Amino acid sequence: MTASKLYILDTNVLLHDPKCLYEFKEQDITIPMTVLEELDDIKDRKKNVSQEARAAIRAIDEILSHAEDAATITKGVDIVIPVTAANSEMKLGQLSIFPDHELTARQGFLPQNSNKDNHIINCALHIQATNPHREIILVTKDINMRLKALGAGLKRVEDYRTDQLVSDIDLLPAGHDNLEGNFWERVEDVKSYQEGSHTYHTVSKSLLPNTYPCEYIYDDSEEFAARVATIRDEQITLRDLGVDRLMQQNCWGIEPINIFQAFAMDAVLDPDLDLVILNGAAGSGKTLIALACALEMVIEQRRYNKIIVTRSTPPVAEDIGFLPGTEEEKMTPWLSAIQDNLEAMHEHDERPQSSVKYAIEKANIQFKSLNFIRGRSIQEAIVLLDEAQNLTPSQLKTIVTRCGKGSKIICLGNLAQIDSNYLTPLTSGLTYLVERFKDYEGAANVHLEGIFRSRLAEYAEEHL
Structure with missing residues (x-):
């Protein structure tokens, strides 16, 4: 049974909380290829978030390592967490990687330039157009990116608040x-x-x-x-x-x-x-x-x-x-x-x-x-x-x-x-x-x- 919601994660969400992949319960998650490229770029730089980038990559690899082939990664791999008491596993949603670099410029898309945010927004717009029966949600901590996505026609854009302790x-x-x-x-x-x-x-x-x-x-x-x-x-x-x-x-x-x-x-x-x-x-x-x-x-x-x-x-x-x-x-x-x-x-x-x-x-x-x-x-x-x-x-x-x-x-x-x-x-x-x-x-x-x-x-x- 396909999950009713599909969350598309921005790079800053994975940097903020590398364990966020386990926070969306039974819903599915997609990570655009552009996000992986950004994580790869950050992990080797002497940045104060390089450690978080490496942790996020390890978390993604841990889930996708169970994939049988490349097609499975694109389609979706089950996210499971061990249940110690029952010595078993609990199945959440699925994690997939979307090859957004294959998207071509088309009506309604933002300009395909060097702006990584545009690539991620275009990825979300494409998935929204090709999955009319699912609720597509872009999750980003970038306020300006949320505004751009809404202006480009994306129906749902959210901040990542799962671990936020105070609202103000x-x-x-x-x-x-x-x-x-x-x-x-x-x-x-x-x-x-x-x-x-x-x-x-x-x-x-x-x-x-x-x-x-x-x-x-x-x-x-x-x-x-x-x-x-x-x-x-x-x-x-x-x-x-x-x-x-x-x-x-x-x-x-x-x-x-x-x-x-x-x-x-x-x-x-x-x-x-x-x-x-x-x-x-x-x-x-x-x-x-x-x-x-x-x-x-x-x-x-x-x-x-x-x-x-x-x-x-x-x-x-x-x-x-x-x-x-x-x-x-x-x-x-x-x-x-x-x-x-x-x-x-x-x-x-x-x-x-x-x-x-x-x-x-x-x-x-x-x-x-x-x-x-x-x-x-x-x-x-x-x-x-x-x-x-x-x-x-x-x-x-x-x-x-x-x-x-x-x-x-x-x-x-x-x-x-x-x-x-x-x-x-x-x-x-x-x-x-x-x-x-x-x-x-x-x-x-x-x-x-x-x-x-x-x-x-x-x-x-x-x-x-």
């Missing part, structure tokens, strides 16, 4: 919640106790029905501030922080300017948190706060042995080609933000450059490429992951799972500055990280508000 970026947790009025005036029953130097309060969950672990809570009194420690049944335990104590934090000469930076410093400095996500606009202090706290914990507190700094490396404009030198020398242009912040922290020293050099050597700061993070097990280190918004969910998973015993990872990013052609704020790995770790008691997310880089930067962020 504004729904992403901020990591902090401002309560109107005075918090304690709402509390009728509380149990307070002391553990070490920390005070905890257990209150009813009805006071904060939508809270989650490690969310920061503060009110309008400018005195109360706390962090959700645990959520058990119908009770919430808060760790009392106090606004004054938070604002008096000092790391490597850096003090918080506002309450959000104070939350960020508290999260980074807390040894009970394994993952801290700092997101916010350019100039909000993400990198400065993270680096200052990292130096404090490595040099002064000696809690960690080193600082590993890494980031994705997509070019903002035209690529400048291969860079000479060692791995760390190649990464230096990409990680100049770290150097800038180190210089800012020591600008009033008698010998600023000597102070920066001392900090780099004493804290054992290492600049590493993401390509060499894979397969490692990082022990007793702080990992600063800059520009995390440019990473896919699978790339972020690779990095986070590298953290071994005694390590902590700090992810920095700004969802308004995504440089990747294959990501949007809703599909960025940073969005997935925030949402997936929302209920993990060992992770905190803080959205920093306010821009302190300069008056010009603040105006640009608001008006450009």
Whole structure:
């Protein structure tokens, strides 16, 4: 029996989720030959999605390897997944490859030029015309391609949303919640106790029905501030922080300017948190706060042995080609933000450059490429992951799972500055990280508000 729907996948869908072939249930899937050519082109380039391209090719090969001959691949090969409990297989739809390079220009088709999108759209138009009894759906994450396809006469074009965790970026947790009025005036029953130097309060969950672990809570009194420690049944335990104590934090000469930076410093400095996500606009202090706290914990507190700094490396404009030198020398242009912040922290020293050099050597700061993070097990280190918004969910998973015993990872990013052609704020790995770790008691997310880089930067962020 033929499936009622036929999905045609664009390249960016396979790059976004190489396992997407198993997400269309009993419906059929077709991959145009042009998509395979694009994957082949990407897999051998030093792109931040080359790993995803190779994973997608392997997934396609795994299904098509069961084909008896070339005609079967064009007609369709069953997609099956093993069912462990029953020691059997579950049949989904069929996967086929469509030879769109054989299509000739005809009425209603887009121009057959070097534009790969046109080839894929023409493939969908041809299949729609030759299969009038089936629902043909082009799936792409490219908004402009969706518009072109609809304009060319394709009836159904969709975004790939199977793994999308939030429908609107504004729904992403901020990591902090401002309560109107005075918090304690709402509390009728509380149990307070002391553990070490920390005070905890257990209150009813009805006071904060939508809270989650490690969310920061503060009110309008400018005195109360706390962090959700645990959520058990119908009770919430808060760790009392106090606004004054938070604002008096000092790391490597850096003090918080506002309450959000104070939350960020508290999260980074807390040894009970394994993952801290700092997101916010350019100039909000993400990198400065993270680096200052990292130096404090490595040099002064000696809690960690080193600082590993890494980031994705997509070019903002035209690529400048291969860079000479060692791995760390190649990464230096990409990680100049770290150097800038180190210089800012020591600008009033008698010998600023000597102070920066001392900090780099004493804290054992290492600049590493993401390509060499894979397969490692990082022990007793702080990992600063800059520009995390440019990473896919699978790339972020690779990095986070590298953290071994005694390590902590700090992810920095700004969802308004995504440089990747294959990501949007809703599909960025940073969005997935925030949402997936929302209920993990060992992770905190803080959205920093306010821009302190300069008056010009603040105006640009608001008006450009």
